[in-house]
Amino acid sequence: MIVCVAVVGHQNNPLYLQSFTEADDALKLHHVVHCSLDVIDERVNNPKRNAPALNETFLGLLYPTENYKVYGYLTNTKVKFIMVTTDLDVKDADARNFFRKFHAAYVDAVSNPFHVPGKKIASRSFGARVSTIVKSFGSGTTA
Amino acid sequence: MEDYPEELRTPPLSLVSIVGCPELHPSISAALSSQQPPMNLLALPDFSKASILARTAKARDPLAPPQPPAGILKKDWLLKHRTRVPAAVAAMFRADQVSGDPAQWLQACSDLENLKSVIQGSSTKLVVILVQAQAGDELSEDVTIALRKRAEIDSKHLVVLVERDEAEWTKSLNKLTSVFTELCTTYYKDEGRRIKARIEKRNFSSVELSIRYCFKVAVYAEFRRDWPEALKFYEEGIRVLREMIGTSTRLPPTQRLVEVKAVAEQFHFKISTILLHGGKVVEAIAWFRKHIRSYERVVGSPEVAFLHWEWFSKQFLVFGELIETTSATVPDTLSPRFGTADNALTEWEFQPAYYYQLAANYLREKRYAIECSSSSENLTEGVNGLPESVMPSVYVGQYVRLFEQGDTVAVLPLSDTEYTSYALSEAERFQDSYEIIALFRKAYESFQSLGATRMASACSGGMAIEYYAAGDFSNAKQLFDGVAGLYRQEGWTTLLWENLGYLRECARKLNSLKDFISYSLEMAALPLFSGSGQGNSENKSKNGPAGSPTISSRESIHQEVVNILEGKHTSEISDDGFNVHLMEESTQLDIDQISPLRIVLVASVAFHDQSVKPGSPMLVSVSLQSHLPCPVMLDKLEVQFNQSDCNFVIDSEQEDYSTTNPHVHDEAVQTTSLTLFTDKWMRLTHEVKPGQSGKLECLVVKATISKRLVVCCQAESPVSMEEFPLWKFEDQVEALPMKDNVLAFSGQKLIQVEEPDAQVDLVLDSTGPALVGELFTVPVTIVSKGHVVHSGELKINLVDAKGGGLLMSPREAEESESHHVELLGVSAETMENGSKEEVDNIRKIQHSFGVVSVPTLCAGDSWSCKLEIKWHQAKSVMIYVSLGYSLDSTEETAVHRLNVHRSLQIEGKIPMIVGHQFLRPFRREPLLLSRIRSSSDDDKKSSLALNESNMLIVSARNCTEVPLRLHTMTIEPSDDGKQLCSVQQISGISNKYAVIAPSEEYKGIFSVNPRTINSNFCLGEICLSWSRDILVESQDNRVIMKERLPEVQIEEPPLVVTMECPPYAILGIPFTFHVKVYNSTSLLQEIKYSLVDSQNFVFSGAHNHAASILPKTEHIISHKLVPLGSGSQQLPRITVTSVRYSAASSPSTSAATVFVYPSEPKFNLEKGYSATDACVS
Structure with a gap:
C-alpha cells in the first residue's frame, strides 16, 4: 500500500505531499520524504555510478526505513517524485508503472495555464487523479 | 554489542588441557596460542586439580521418562565448552618420574588412572607427555610401553618433549601441537556428528532440543572453523525458532516471546558475525533485512511492547556496530544501481549511521511504550506488587524467582503478570533518553560527514526531542534552532511547524519571552501545507507539542501571543507558570532581510523621486505586509531614516495619545488607521523634507503591536526585495507593495539629496580683451546672498581656451618656466582690516593655478579680489574660478561644502x-x-x-x-x-x-x-x-x-650725389640748379650725366656731358633754369652715371620737384618753420 506520494521542486521544497494513511503519521512521512532527498542527491550527483542510466528517470528504492520503503523518480526537468510504501515486496515494474502514471498526471497538472511553475500544486483534480493511481498500485491493472 | 558475553562475541577456539609440570606450561601455552588457528590451553599444575575437568554429572535417573527441556539454550553451555571441556587432555610426566623410583612410578600410574576416570564418559582424548632433560637421555622402551598401556593410547599420542636442547624442544613442541590439532579436529567433528545424527534422526522430544542441537552443531563447526556448516545450522536453528513462537506452550506467552527473541538474537549475532568476517557484506545485510522482517511485527502484548522495541533497537545497534567494526565497504562486484532490480540494497544500508539512527528511533519507540505501560500499570498498581528476588535463570532469555524458605532455596517460575511488572520496573530504572541521544549523535556525525544533511538534521532533531523530553531545554533549543534552518531554507513547513512547536515550548520553559513571541509569530505566519489534513492533534508525542498544523492552530497561536502582550492570562499559560511579569518592558523583535520573521512583517519603503533638493518636500511610500492569520492592529508606526530629522511617526487613530504622550520631539506625527490584514499590503504615503544633502536612506520601520511588542523591521527597497521565504512556493496571487507599478518594481529606499543651491554669487568681471604685456586685472566679487561663507576657498585655474590645458609650449616648458599667460597674483580688496590676516592664510599661486582663502562672510557681505594676469603671447584663455565654502565652521558640516563655479574666456591681443x-x-x-x-x-x-x-x-x-x-x-x-x-x-x-x-x-x-x-x-x-x-x-x-x-x-659710398636747388622758384626768374658729385675714393672717377628737357623750364647748359673727378674732390654740375609755369613743377631730369661702377642715379620725383610761385611771395618768417615741417611729413 502506498502511504505517501510527494513532488519535490528544484530547491528541494515540497510542491505536493499527500499521505494516504489513517494513522496519524503524516509528520513522520514528511520526515521520511525529506530524508530521502539525500539519497536522491547522492544518486544524481554521483555520475560514475549513474553512467549506465543516463536517461533513467526511475531511481529505484531510495532506502528502507522502519516499516516503509521509499522510492524515487527524477523527471527530466529535475522535479523529484517520491513514493512511500509499506509493501514488503515491491516489483520494480510496479514502481516504474506507478511513477509513469504519476508523471503523466503531474505533467497535466503543471500544463494548466493558471499554474505557476515552481509553486505548490493545489489542483484538486490532480489530487483526485493521484488518489486513483495510488489505489490502483500493485493491483496489476495497467490502466 | 559490548553487553554480549565474550564467548559469544569471539569465534570459539579449540581447548586442550595439560596436567602436571607447571614450569613448562607458559611455553607450551605460548606455542599453542601462536598456532593458526590458535588453541586455548587449560593448564592444571598438578593432578589433584584434574577434577575440575569432570562433567557435572546430571543426577538423572536413566529410567525416568525424558523430561521436557526447561529452556532452549543454557547460558553457560558455550562458556563451558570454551573454557572447561577440553578436546584433549595431556598428562605430563618428567622422565625421571616414571623411570627409577617405583614409588614415583606408582604415583604416576595412579595419577593417570584418576585422569582417565575424570574424562571418562566424554570423548575427550588423552595424551601423555614425557619430559626429557636432553635428547640423549635414554628412556627405556619398557617405560614408554608401560605408560601407553596404562593410559590406553596410541603410540603417536605419547609425545616426548626435550627440555634443554633448543632445536629438539621446538621440534618436539611442534609434534605436540600437531597431535593436539589432530585430536581437536577429531573431537569436535565427532561431537558435531553425534549431535547432527540426533537432528537427522529427529531423535528429540521437543522443538527446544532441535534448536539446541542446531546451536551445538554450529558451535562445534565453528570450533573446526567450518563456517558454511556453522552458518547452515544457525540458520536452521533460527528458522525453527521463528516457527516455535506460535506453537510452544511451555512458558506463558510473554516470557516465551522474550526467550525466543533472546535466543534469536544470539543466533542472528552469530550469523551476522560469520558473514561479515567472511567479507559477505551483501549477504549479511540481506540476512539482517530478513531477520528484521521476521520479527518486526512480533511485538507481543501492548504492556510489554517496550521489551520488543528495546530488543528491536538492539538488533539495529548491534548490526550497526558490527558493520562499523568490520569496516564493511560496498563490494565492487555489486551493481552500482542501488535500489533497483539489479541491486536490491541501498547505499545507506552499508552505513552504520543508518542502523544507529533506526536503533535510536526504536529506542524512542520503547520510551513511548514504557510511558504507555507505566501509566496503565499505575492504574492497576496495588493488585499485585512487585515480585521479589527475580533473577535470570540458567536458560537464555528466562527469568525465575528465587524462593527461600528456611534453608531451602527453590527456583520458581514467574507468571506473565509478575514478569511484566518486573520488566517494567527494571526498564523504568534506566534513562533511555541519554542512550537515544548518544545514538542519534553518532548517526548525526556520521551522516554529516557523508554529506547527507537532511538525514543528519533528522538525527539532530531526534536528539533535540530527547533533550526536550529529558528536560534539558537549552540543549534542545540549540539543536532545534539548527534544524529549523534547513527546513526554512527548503520550505518544509510541516517539519518546521513541529520544530517551532518544540522551540516555542523550550522558550516558554526557559522563560525567554522574546523567543517565545518570535517563534509563536513565525508559526502563526507559516504557510500551511495543502496536503496536511485535519490530523488528530491528540497525539502530541508524534506531532510535537504544537499538534498538527492547521489554520485554527495558527490562529490560536497568534491569539495567544496577543493575549500575552495584552496581559490577558489564558488558563493554559498561567498553568505553565509563564512569567508574564517580565513583560513590564516592551519587547523588541528585529527583522532583517534574512530573518525568518520576514513572513511576520515586512516593510517596503520607496521614495517617489530619484533625487531631491534639500528642504523641498517629497513623498515616501511605506508598505507593510504580514502573513499572520488574524488582522494585526498596529498602535504606532515609526519610520526612521539615517537623517533623524526626517523620522516620522504614524499613530493609530484608535488610540488617544493626546493625553498620554504629547510628542516633545519634532518628529512629524500623523494618525491614521493601522490595521494589517492577512496577506494584504498596507500602503502609507508620507511627506518628508530632507534637511541635509547626501544620502537619505530609510533604515527601519518600527511597528508597535499591543503596546508592548516593538517589531523593528529593516526597510527594504521594492526594487531589491526578495521573495518571501516559504510563501514564495504558495500558489497564490502576489500583490505588489506599491500601487504604482513603476515604484513597485524600481522603487528605492534611499534617495540622493542634492546639494543646496549656493546662495552666494561669484562675479567675474572683465574689461574686454587683455593686451599682451600689460598686467591685466580680472575683478572677482563674492556676494553672499543669504549663506554665511565659512572657510571659503577660491580656486583659480587658467586653461588654454583652445584646449591643450597647459599654457606653455612644450619646448618652452622644458627650457624655462615662462608661460604664455601667467597668473601673477591675487590682490584682495578688503574693507575690514581684521580679516586681512585670514586672507593670507592660504595663498598659493602658481603660473596657471591659484588658491586663495576667503574670509568669513556674513549674509549680505561681499568680498572681492583682483586676479592679475599677464599675457606674454596673444592667447585666448579660460579662467575658471570656483568658490568652495561651508555653511558652518564646525567639523561635521565642514564635510558638506558648497561650490560655486564661474568661468570666463579672455582674449589676449597684441596692442x-x-x-x-x-x-x-x-x-x-x-x-x-x-x-x-x-x-x-x-x-x-x-x-x-x-x-x-x-x-x-x-x-x-x-x-x-x-x-x-x-x-x-x-x-x-x-x-x-x-x-x-x-x-x-x-x-x-x-x-x-x-x-x-x-x-x-x-x-x-x-x-x-x-x-x-x-x-x-x-x-x-x-x-x-x-x-x-x-x-x-x-x-x-x-x-x-x-x-x-x-x-x-x-x-662707405664711393660717390655721393647731392642735388641742390632753391626751396622755391618764381615764374620767369632764373635760378641755379646744382648737382654735386663728391668722389670720396682715392681714384679718379669718371662720370657722365644727361639732362632731359622739361616743358616748364628752359635751361642753359649741356644736355649730355662727361667729367672726371679727382680723388677727394667734388665736381659741380650747374645749370641755370628759368621756370615757365607756376605751381609744383618737375625739374629737368638729370641722370648721373658713374662709369667705374656702372651705376646711374637720378633723383626721385619728389626730389626733382620744385614749387614755382607766380610772383615773389611774402613770407611770414615765424610761420616758415611749420611750413618746412609740413613739407617733411
Missing part, C-alpha cells in the same frame, strides 16, 4: 604693431655698392651709408579696439652701437603722450649716423612705452614694449 623704414636724406644719394651688386631679393638687409645721416621711420599701429597712449618711443642702441653710431630723434612725442586711436598709426623719425663700416651692424631696439587711455594714470600701468631692429650693413 601695437611696430614697423620701421630706412630712408636716405633728401636730394642726397650716396652710391651704395651693395645695393647695385645684390641681385637677389633674399638679401633684404638694409644698407646705410657711412657718415651720412640716414632716416629711420618707426611706426606703431594700434591694433586694439581701445585708444592707447604712447608715452615714449626711443631707440635703445646696443652696447657697442653707442659709439659706432649716433641715433638722434628728429621728431617724436611732443606732449606727455600721444593718443593713438584704434587702427591709427604713430610715426617717429630718427636719424642714424653710422661711424664705422660694418656689414652686420646691430642698431638696437625700438622701445615703446604705452598704456591704456584711461583717466587714472600711474607709472605702473605703463607697459614697455620692445622690438629689436634688424641688422644693417654699413658701407
Whole structure:
C-alpha cells in the first residue's frame, strides 16, 4: 500500500505531499520524504555510478526505513517524485508503472495555464487523479 | 554489542588441557596460542586439580521418562565448552618420574588412572607427555610401553618433549601441537556428528532440543572453523525458532516471546558475525533485512511492547556496530544501481549511521511504550506488587524467582503478570533518553560527514526531542534552532511547524519571552501545507507539542501571543507558570532581510523621486505586509531614516495619545488607521523634507503591536526585495507593495539629496580683451546672498581656451618656466582690516593655478579680489574660478561644502604693431655698392651709408579696439652701437603722450649716423612705452614694449650725389640748379650725366656731358633754369652715371620737384618753420 506520494521542486521544497494513511503519521512521512532527498542527491550527483542510466528517470528504492520503503523518480526537468510504501515486496515494474502514471498526471497538472511553475500544486483534480493511481498500485491493472 | 558475553562475541577456539609440570606450561601455552588457528590451553599444575575437568554429572535417573527441556539454550553451555571441556587432555610426566623410583612410578600410574576416570564418559582424548632433560637421555622402551598401556593410547599420542636442547624442544613442541590439532579436529567433528545424527534422526522430544542441537552443531563447526556448516545450522536453528513462537506452550506467552527473541538474537549475532568476517557484506545485510522482517511485527502484548522495541533497537545497534567494526565497504562486484532490480540494497544500508539512527528511533519507540505501560500499570498498581528476588535463570532469555524458605532455596517460575511488572520496573530504572541521544549523535556525525544533511538534521532533531523530553531545554533549543534552518531554507513547513512547536515550548520553559513571541509569530505566519489534513492533534508525542498544523492552530497561536502582550492570562499559560511579569518592558523583535520573521512583517519603503533638493518636500511610500492569520492592529508606526530629522511617526487613530504622550520631539506625527490584514499590503504615503544633502536612506520601520511588542523591521527597497521565504512556493496571487507599478518594481529606499543651491554669487568681471604685456586685472566679487561663507576657498585655474590645458609650449616648458599667460597674483580688496590676516592664510599661486582663502562672510557681505594676469603671447584663455565654502565652521558640516563655479574666456591681443623704414636724406644719394651688386631679393638687409645721416621711420599701429597712449618711443642702441653710431630723434612725442586711436598709426623719425663700416651692424631696439587711455594714470600701468631692429650693413659710398636747388622758384626768374658729385675714393672717377628737357623750364647748359673727378674732390654740375609755369613743377631730369661702377642715379620725383610761385611771395618768417615741417611729413 502506498502511504505517501510527494513532488519535490528544484530547491528541494515540497510542491505536493499527500499521505494516504489513517494513522496519524503524516509528520513522520514528511520526515521520511525529506530524508530521502539525500539519497536522491547522492544518486544524481554521483555520475560514475549513474553512467549506465543516463536517461533513467526511475531511481529505484531510495532506502528502507522502519516499516516503509521509499522510492524515487527524477523527471527530466529535475522535479523529484517520491513514493512511500509499506509493501514488503515491491516489483520494480510496479514502481516504474506507478511513477509513469504519476508523471503523466503531474505533467497535466503543471500544463494548466493558471499554474505557476515552481509553486505548490493545489489542483484538486490532480489530487483526485493521484488518489486513483495510488489505489490502483500493485493491483496489476495497467490502466 | 559490548553487553554480549565474550564467548559469544569471539569465534570459539579449540581447548586442550595439560596436567602436571607447571614450569613448562607458559611455553607450551605460548606455542599453542601462536598456532593458526590458535588453541586455548587449560593448564592444571598438578593432578589433584584434574577434577575440575569432570562433567557435572546430571543426577538423572536413566529410567525416568525424558523430561521436557526447561529452556532452549543454557547460558553457560558455550562458556563451558570454551573454557572447561577440553578436546584433549595431556598428562605430563618428567622422565625421571616414571623411570627409577617405583614409588614415583606408582604415583604416576595412579595419577593417570584418576585422569582417565575424570574424562571418562566424554570423548575427550588423552595424551601423555614425557619430559626429557636432553635428547640423549635414554628412556627405556619398557617405560614408554608401560605408560601407553596404562593410559590406553596410541603410540603417536605419547609425545616426548626435550627440555634443554633448543632445536629438539621446538621440534618436539611442534609434534605436540600437531597431535593436539589432530585430536581437536577429531573431537569436535565427532561431537558435531553425534549431535547432527540426533537432528537427522529427529531423535528429540521437543522443538527446544532441535534448536539446541542446531546451536551445538554450529558451535562445534565453528570450533573446526567450518563456517558454511556453522552458518547452515544457525540458520536452521533460527528458522525453527521463528516457527516455535506460535506453537510452544511451555512458558506463558510473554516470557516465551522474550526467550525466543533472546535466543534469536544470539543466533542472528552469530550469523551476522560469520558473514561479515567472511567479507559477505551483501549477504549479511540481506540476512539482517530478513531477520528484521521476521520479527518486526512480533511485538507481543501492548504492556510489554517496550521489551520488543528495546530488543528491536538492539538488533539495529548491534548490526550497526558490527558493520562499523568490520569496516564493511560496498563490494565492487555489486551493481552500482542501488535500489533497483539489479541491486536490491541501498547505499545507506552499508552505513552504520543508518542502523544507529533506526536503533535510536526504536529506542524512542520503547520510551513511548514504557510511558504507555507505566501509566496503565499505575492504574492497576496495588493488585499485585512487585515480585521479589527475580533473577535470570540458567536458560537464555528466562527469568525465575528465587524462593527461600528456611534453608531451602527453590527456583520458581514467574507468571506473565509478575514478569511484566518486573520488566517494567527494571526498564523504568534506566534513562533511555541519554542512550537515544548518544545514538542519534553518532548517526548525526556520521551522516554529516557523508554529506547527507537532511538525514543528519533528522538525527539532530531526534536528539533535540530527547533533550526536550529529558528536560534539558537549552540543549534542545540549540539543536532545534539548527534544524529549523534547513527546513526554512527548503520550505518544509510541516517539519518546521513541529520544530517551532518544540522551540516555542523550550522558550516558554526557559522563560525567554522574546523567543517565545518570535517563534509563536513565525508559526502563526507559516504557510500551511495543502496536503496536511485535519490530523488528530491528540497525539502530541508524534506531532510535537504544537499538534498538527492547521489554520485554527495558527490562529490560536497568534491569539495567544496577543493575549500575552495584552496581559490577558489564558488558563493554559498561567498553568505553565509563564512569567508574564517580565513583560513590564516592551519587547523588541528585529527583522532583517534574512530573518525568518520576514513572513511576520515586512516593510517596503520607496521614495517617489530619484533625487531631491534639500528642504523641498517629497513623498515616501511605506508598505507593510504580514502573513499572520488574524488582522494585526498596529498602535504606532515609526519610520526612521539615517537623517533623524526626517523620522516620522504614524499613530493609530484608535488610540488617544493626546493625553498620554504629547510628542516633545519634532518628529512629524500623523494618525491614521493601522490595521494589517492577512496577506494584504498596507500602503502609507508620507511627506518628508530632507534637511541635509547626501544620502537619505530609510533604515527601519518600527511597528508597535499591543503596546508592548516593538517589531523593528529593516526597510527594504521594492526594487531589491526578495521573495518571501516559504510563501514564495504558495500558489497564490502576489500583490505588489506599491500601487504604482513603476515604484513597485524600481522603487528605492534611499534617495540622493542634492546639494543646496549656493546662495552666494561669484562675479567675474572683465574689461574686454587683455593686451599682451600689460598686467591685466580680472575683478572677482563674492556676494553672499543669504549663506554665511565659512572657510571659503577660491580656486583659480587658467586653461588654454583652445584646449591643450597647459599654457606653455612644450619646448618652452622644458627650457624655462615662462608661460604664455601667467597668473601673477591675487590682490584682495578688503574693507575690514581684521580679516586681512585670514586672507593670507592660504595663498598659493602658481603660473596657471591659484588658491586663495576667503574670509568669513556674513549674509549680505561681499568680498572681492583682483586676479592679475599677464599675457606674454596673444592667447585666448579660460579662467575658471570656483568658490568652495561651508555653511558652518564646525567639523561635521565642514564635510558638506558648497561650490560655486564661474568661468570666463579672455582674449589676449597684441596692442601695437611696430614697423620701421630706412630712408636716405633728401636730394642726397650716396652710391651704395651693395645695393647695385645684390641681385637677389633674399638679401633684404638694409644698407646705410657711412657718415651720412640716414632716416629711420618707426611706426606703431594700434591694433586694439581701445585708444592707447604712447608715452615714449626711443631707440635703445646696443652696447657697442653707442659709439659706432649716433641715433638722434628728429621728431617724436611732443606732449606727455600721444593718443593713438584704434587702427591709427604713430610715426617717429630718427636719424642714424653710422661711424664705422660694418656689414652686420646691430642698431638696437625700438622701445615703446604705452598704456591704456584711461583717466587714472600711474607709472605702473605703463607697459614697455620692445622690438629689436634688424641688422644693417654699413658701407662707405664711393660717390655721393647731392642735388641742390632753391626751396622755391618764381615764374620767369632764373635760378641755379646744382648737382654735386663728391668722389670720396682715392681714384679718379669718371662720370657722365644727361639732362632731359622739361616743358616748364628752359635751361642753359649741356644736355649730355662727361667729367672726371679727382680723388677727394667734388665736381659741380650747374645749370641755370628759368621756370615757365607756376605751381609744383618737375625739374629737368638729370641722370648721373658713374662709369667705374656702372651705376646711374637720378633723383626721385619728389626730389626733382620744385614749387614755382607766380610772383615773389611774402613770407611770414615765424610761420616758415611749420611750413618746412609740413613739407617733411
